[in-house]
Amino acid sequence: MHRFFIKTPWLVKQIFRQYTWNFPRTDHAVYLTFDDGPHPVITPWVLDQLKTYNAQATFFCVGENVAKYPDVYQRIQTEGHAIGNHSQHHPNGWESPTEAYLADVHEAATHITSHLFRPPYGRIKKEQAKGVKALLGSATKIIMWDVLSCDFDPTFSKAQCLKNVLNHARAGSIIVFHDSEKAAPNMQYILPVVLEQLAKKGYAFKRIPA
Numbered sequence: 001m002h003r004f005f006i007k008t009p010w011l012v013k014q015i016f017r018q019y020t021w022n023f024p025r026t027d028h029a030v031y032l033t034f035d036d037g038p039h040p041v042i043t044p045w046v047l048d049q050l051k052t053y054n055a056q057a058t059f060f061c062v063g064e065n066v067a068k069y070p071d072v073y074q075r076i077q078t079e080g081h082a083i084g085n086h087s088q089h090h091p092n093g094w095e096s097p098t099e100a101y102l103a104d105v106h107e108a109a110t111h112i113t114s115h116l117f118r119p120p121y122g123r124i125k126k127e128q129a130k131g132v133k134a135l136l137g138s139a140t141k142i143i144m145w146d147v148l149s150c151d152f153d154p155t156f157s158k159a160q161c162l163k164n165v166l167n168h169a170r171a172g173s174i175i176v177f178h179d180s181e182k183a184a185p186n187m188q189y190i191l192p193v194v195l196e197q198l199a200k201k202g203y204a205f206k207r208i209p210a
Contacts, residue, residue, distance in 0.1 A: 004122075006148050007168040018129070020208075022146040023172040029204040030173045032057040032194075033145065035086055035118065037179035038065050038072035045188065046179050047079055053195045055205030057081050059179070060118040060143070063088035063108030073111075082207035084116035084143060085109060085136065093124035102131040115139045115210045143208060146173040151186035158189040165194050174208070 005012070013021045023031060032050075037043045038061055050057055059076050061083060066073045077083060088108040093101055101124075105117070117132050122144055124132075133140045147168045150156045156164070165175055175194075177187050195205070 060084040060086035
């Protein structure tokens with residue numbers, strides 16, 4: 001039994017309305033997001049795929065990876081994609097004291113300038129969320145998701161990951177992928193197909209507005 005939703009339920013979105021789960025369904029676009037990079041090989045591969053479809057996306061970067069691979073981080077921005085803060089060391093908010101969690105986010109902010117924040121694992125306490133907004137600015141949006149590809153989970157087959165996206169993506173959906181070594185086998189299989197199939201359906205691929 002997996003401890004996460006592939007498609008975020010309506011009720012969850014209503015309970016946690018202070019977070020961004022999707023964009024208006026009237027907008028015939030989807031919002032592809034990539035967590036945990038940048039990676040020196042996988043992220044450039046993702047960028048090449050996106051370029052093929054003139055697709056924009058949002059990359060929620062981990063600060064320690066930005067520090068290791070600044071050229072890849074710069075390429076993401078040069079090619080017109082949005083950047084988000086995904087913490088410095090990827091802590092689980094539910095298991096972290098608020099002071100330590102915020103210190104980690106603050107450290108990431110020395111590498112990543114953004115008013116977009118995605119909590120690792122989607123797990124964040126109310127007081128942590130308030131602290132993140134105080135740290136990063138009142139305009140900060142905490143970005144969750146509408147559809148989880150599950151590319152990071154090796155118990156999901158490539159075919160299952162592809163179905164997770166194609167069966168649940170709708171106009172306005174925020175869709176999660178990972179540009180990480182762990183997720184690469186699934187992600188590199190499904191991303192080209194997702195881009196092709198959703199483009200055929202007339203979807204635009206947009207970055208999350210900061």
